[in-house]
Amino acid sequence: MQPSNLCTCEEVPRGPLGLLNSNERVARVVVNPSHIAKKGGLKPGLFPPSHIKTAGLSLVRVDLISLEELKKLGNAIASVVPVGKDGAQPKLAGFVTCLVESLRKEVSTDADHRTLCVHDDPTEAENDLPENPAHAIAVGTLVHDDSEIERIRLRMIDLFTPLMQAENVYL
């Protein structure tokens, strides 16, 4: 796939919210605070290699849902996390966001092809999670070499915003 082209997977909508626009934002839900580096900033662990490579990295189309819906979704995800040794339910760490365009502009080291597809991926209600029509994924355009996945993870740290709370996503 050439850098300027959309992939065919990005040209077919899968849910009622339609295709992702390159100028809309997607968010990654940060469940565990261990993904934040001691000096601030994100760690690569927020972006699991196998999700980027094949399974798809879960994202939320924050510009198409309300603050309340984002909070509800985040809290639902956090509620799945087992209680800690103190018996308390861990709280959601927050959210990081990124322009779809930034992810779609990511190209291979030789600038020969795009490295990530980003498309909508609405999900049904499952276990304790509500349905999420605003779900999207980013996934490798090819079966990348694992070292390329590491490079992409480093790039994602640069492309996503610092951690913020839901209210700040909509400022």
Place this chain on the structure above:
Amino acid sequence: MASALLQTHPYHDQGAPSLYVWESVTNPKTQSALAPARFNLGYVGAISALIALTNPANAATTRIEQPHLIESSALRVHKSHVLPTQFLEAQNEMASFGSLPPGWDGPGSVTPVRTAIGDALAFLRLLPASAPSPEATASADGSVGWYWRTPKAAISITFRSASKMAYYGEHRDFDAARGVVDFDRHSIPGDLFDVIRFA
């Protein structure tokens, strides 16, 4: 057996990546045999035991009925395999990932793979004291790794099951280091070593 700093790539034929080899402190098989005793040596000992116990190559050779070896090797670990103090925090955080429960990072997340944690801890012990300390990182898919971000470099290394290590490192003074290798717990690819050492 003292740790001796590096011989520059003794293996450099037929296009193989150059390797820096740091002399191992103890025989891995002996380490494995002595693993339970090291828990008596406190947290450092427990980390050593975790490294040994999670090494698949040692799994079939575990023997714990030789107390004379237990004593001598445990002491050797303390004398010659002291982790630089700036790495202790990273080491402890990495070791703590083993107690994360399933679901720790949301739906579908799994406990980090124990052998991967052992590989990551063994890797840390191969670094020279002059290297900056990395951040420990864990992912929902069970992988773990080390991460550096400095004004000069950005480096990510991931360990998964089957002793595989994938890495990518950028440095303003070097070509990018990248590769996927079988990690033997005794050596670091030369290009990766350089970007870490001068990060």
